[in-house]
Amino acid sequence: MVGPTRFMTLYACFELGIVDALRKEGGLTAAELGAAVGAKPDAVEQLLYLPLKEGFVARDEATGGYTLAALADVAETDLQRVLTFMGMIKTGMLRQLYYLPDSVSTGSVVGLKEFYGFEGTMFEAAAVVPEVRSAWGPLAQNETASVYPWFFRSFDVPDGARVLDVRGGNGLGAIMTCRLKGSPGLRVTTFEQPALEAECLRNFEAHGVAEQCSFVGGDVLQSLPGGFDVVLLKHFVDMYDKDDVLTILKNAHQALEPGGQIVVLAPVYPEDITDPDDLQADFFPAYILGCVVGRGGLQKLSTYRGWLQECGFEVTKVTAKDPADIPADAIINRVVICATKRG
Amino acid sequence: MVGPTRFMTLYACFELGIVDALRKEGGLTAAELGAAVGAKPDAVEQLLYLPLKEGFVARDEATGGYTLAALADVAETDLQRVLTFMGMIKTGMLRQLYYLPDSVSTGSVVGLKEFYGFEGTMFEAAAVVPEVRSAWGPLAQNETASVYPWFFRSFDVPDGARVLDVRGGNGLGAIMTCRLKGSPGLRVTTFEQPALEAECLRNFEAHGVAEQCSFVGGDVLQSLPGGFDVVLLKHFVDMYDKDDVLTILKNAHQALEPGGQIVVLAPVYPEDITDPDDLQADFFPAYILGCVVGRGGLQKLSTYRGWLQECGFEVTKVTAKDPADIPADAIINRVVICATKRG
Numbered sequence: 254m255v256g257p258t259r260f261m262t263l264y265a266c267f268e269l270g271i272v273d274a275l276r277k278e279g280g281l282t283a284a285e286l287g288a289a290v291g292a293k294p295d296a297v298e299q300l301l302y303l304p305l306k307e308g309f310v311a312r313d314e315a316t317g318g319y320t321l322a323a324l325a326d327v328a329e330t331d332l333q334r335v336l337t338f339m340g341m342i343k344t345g346m347l348r349q350l351y352y353l354p355d356s357v358s359t360g361s362v363v364g365l366k367e368f369y370g371f372e373g374t375m376f377e378a379a380a381v382v383p384e385v386r387s388a389w390g391p392l393a394q395n396e397t398a399s400v401y402p403w404f405f406r407s408f409d410v411p412d413g414a415r416v417l418d419v420r421g422g423n424g425l426g427a428i429m430t431c432r433l434k435g436s437p438g439l440r441v442t443t444f445e446q447p448a449l450e451a452e453c454l455r456n457f458e459a460h461g462v463a464e465q466c467s468f469v470g471g472d473v474l475q476s477l478p479g480g481f482d483v484v485l486l487k488h489f490v491d492m493y494d495k496d497d498v499l500t501i502l503k504n505a506h507q508a509l510e511p512g513g514q515i516v517v518l519a520p521v522y523p524e525d526i527t528d529p530d531d532l533q534a535d536f537f538p539a540y541i542l543g544c545v546v547g548r549g550g551l552q553k554l555s556t557y558r559g560w561l562q563e564c565g566f567e568v569t570k571v572t573a574k575d576p577a578d579i580p581a582d583a584i585i586n587r588v589v590i591c592a593t594k595r596g
Numbered sequence: 597m598v599g600p601t602r603f604m605t606l607y608a609c610f611e612l613g614i615v616d617a618l619r620k621e622g623g624l625t626a627a628e629l630g631a632a633v634g635a636k637p638d639a640v641e642q643l644l645y646l647p648l649k650e651g652f653v654a655r656d657e658a659t660g661g662y663t664l665a666a667l668a669d670v671a672e673t674d675l676q677r678v679l680t681f682m683g684m685i686k687t688g689m690l691r692q693l694y695y696l697p698d699s700v701s702t703g704s705v706v707g708l709k710e711f712y713g714f715e716g717t718m719f720e721a722a723a724v725v726p727e728v729r730s731a732w733g734p735l736a737q738n739e740t741a742s743v744y745p746w747f748f749r750s751f752d753v754p755d756g757a758r759v760l761d762v763r764g765g766n767g768l769g770a771i772m773t774c775r776l777k778g779s780p781g782l783r784v785t786t787f788e789q790p791a792l793e794a795e796c797l798r799n800f801e802a803h804g805v806a807e808q809c810s811f812v813g814g815d816v817l818q819s820l821p822g823g824f825d826v827v828l829l830k831h832f833v834d835m836y837d838k839d840d841v842l843t844i845l846k847n848a849h850q851a852l853e854p855g856g857q858i859v860v861l862a863p864v865y866p867e868d869i870t871d872p873d874d875l876q877a878d879f880f881p882a883y884i885l886g887c888v889v890g891r892g893g894l895q896k897l898s899t900y901r902g903w904l905q906e907c908g909f910e911v912t913k914v915t916a917k918d919p920a921d922i923p924a925d926a927i928i929n930r931v932v933i934c935a936t937k938r939g
Binding site for chain 1: 598599601646648682686838865871877881894925
């Protein structure tokens with residue numbers, strides 16, 4: 254019951270600048286902090302009770318001065334990453350979650366409609382609603398920076414292969430495939446909704462890969478172009494329900510040459526859902542159903558294995574990120590699943 | 597970070613009727629539950645991952661059927677009380693908390709303005725905004741039923757005393773004083789903003805206490821009428837900042853005859869704010885500042901003791917509720933402080 258209040262009390266201490274003020278100068282009283290951040294001392298004192306309780310800050314009972322406690326030990330880059338994520342939760346989720354039951358009933362993100370008059374997914378809203386874009390943009394950049402290098406280390410692309418990047422967005426996946434998996438004769442095709450073609454081709458041009466890259470417009474639930482050696486499904490199968498994922502996997506199967514490889518990047522639930530260290534069940538259903546697409550959700554690795562098998566693939570390799578590389582604040586636990594088209 | 601999502605995922609399972617469906621019939625699959633509550637099976641499965649993780653429900657891996665686990669052991673009255681509180685948090689707080697930093701900066705409840713165009717406190721909004729009233733009404737009734745009998749057992753009213761019920765709302769406190777503390781010659785005055793006079797007098801009439809009860813309109817921060825033996829401050833000092841509480845206590849001091857008694861009912865923070873079993877620091881700052889009045893907040897008992905002393909009172913008795921009478925889901929920890937006007 255105190256989840257929403259805990260979240261906003263802590264975030265408000267950052268957003269109002271109380272933590273920054275204490276970082277600059279320890280020992281400030283509620284009156285001094287109030288003057289520094291433009292709030293009544295009483296309110297500052299109230300907001301700081303929870304950080305005090307959690308040991309994030311400390312208070313000298315004699316002087317009434319506050320200092321950073323556990324928060325003083327958090328590295329700036331770690332803090333900024335967490336605050337970016339918290340900012341997304343505040344702007345992109347907190348109010349929208351009110352409509353979670355309605356989103357589940359209708360299979361659409363009712364929160365986006367209520368707050369922005371927007372019908373569609375969060376990804377689509379980010380393209381046209383500045384507030385949504387500003388909430389999600391920094392997160393998407395963090396994602397790309399931290400996940401893509403690891404993703405591309407997790408599978409091999411044969412020399413001269415033809416690669417299909419399914420739902421490849423504005424072409425970044427294709428560009429990185431050329432850079433990190435380049436070989437003579439390599440060709441990469443971005444498959445995406447036709448509306449993104451112009452932007453995608455501009456990006457290929459700007460990054461000097463227009464010769465190797467092409468664009469095919471279409472709907473992943475209808476069909477994919479054929480004749481490929483490698484098909485990439487990066488970060489989106491969890492946005493579809495089971496029947497749609499099976500359709501996508503079958504379409505990918507048809508797109509591949511015999512012996513071709515499918516590479517799936519997706520967050521997965523732990524096989525033991527009661528694992529207390531894994532917070533994905535705490536986060537993702539509400540996030541995906543209530544704030545992003547109104548359908549879909551994570552699966553367990555064993556579920557994806559079964560679905561791949563069912564669609565004519567043999568799983569050859571599963572790569573999880575080195576736990577040492579996953580910061581303590583990370584909620585998402587992604588894997589890369591490589592599988593080969595049978596027969 | 598997962599506080600808001602945990603809250604709404606669990607609440608959505610109740611609001612959509614998934615828990616009710618399982619209570620009626622154990623062993624339903626996601627497909628059967630989806631049909632019963634009007635949602636896609638995939639979404640039901642996603643929402644149930646968190647209750648599975650928490651052990652609230654269980655799932656038979658062979659049949660895919662869900663049953664109530666820990667939730668089966670929760671008594672209906674307990675569950676309804678918790679759901680009433682969760683409903684208030686959803687409607688009265690979740691979206692409004694987005695504006696917590698703004699509420700703190702402006703000292704007003706910005707969320708009420710944004711969502712209802714209402715300027716004022718949640719109490720005032722409840723009088724005119726149906727959605728606010730429906731969120732708060734059941735909670736206020738639970739409050740009255742569970743707290744008032746205990747409150748009135750916690751202090752004595754001398755026979756024939758003159759009692760002032762400060763900010764006495766629609767007169768309920770005065771009516772209960774007559775009923776539970778009645779004696780020949782007892783007189784009770786409800787002090788409240790003038791707008792409530794007519795409703796208050798109607799209630800006195802309807803409950804047959806019009807002879808003993810009267811109404812005085814005014815502002816508690818200006819002055820109180822004088823000549824009383826007992827002054828009641830029920831459940832509102834935590835809605836004021838320190839300077840205002842001191843003003844109210846000084847006004848109460850003037851309202852009392854020498855040796856007269858002040859009785860304060862208020863929730864209090866634990867003396868050790870780091871007590872992990874006390875969730876008030878997790879809840880109240882965001883609640884009071886962001887959702888109710890935009891100012892004020894709980895204090896520790898020692899703080900109220902000091903303030904009463906400073907305003908000319910001697911604390912004579914502090915009554916905490918018997919822990920055995922406090923349900924495990926209760927966030928609020930109230931005390932009754934009795935103090936006598938010095939010399």
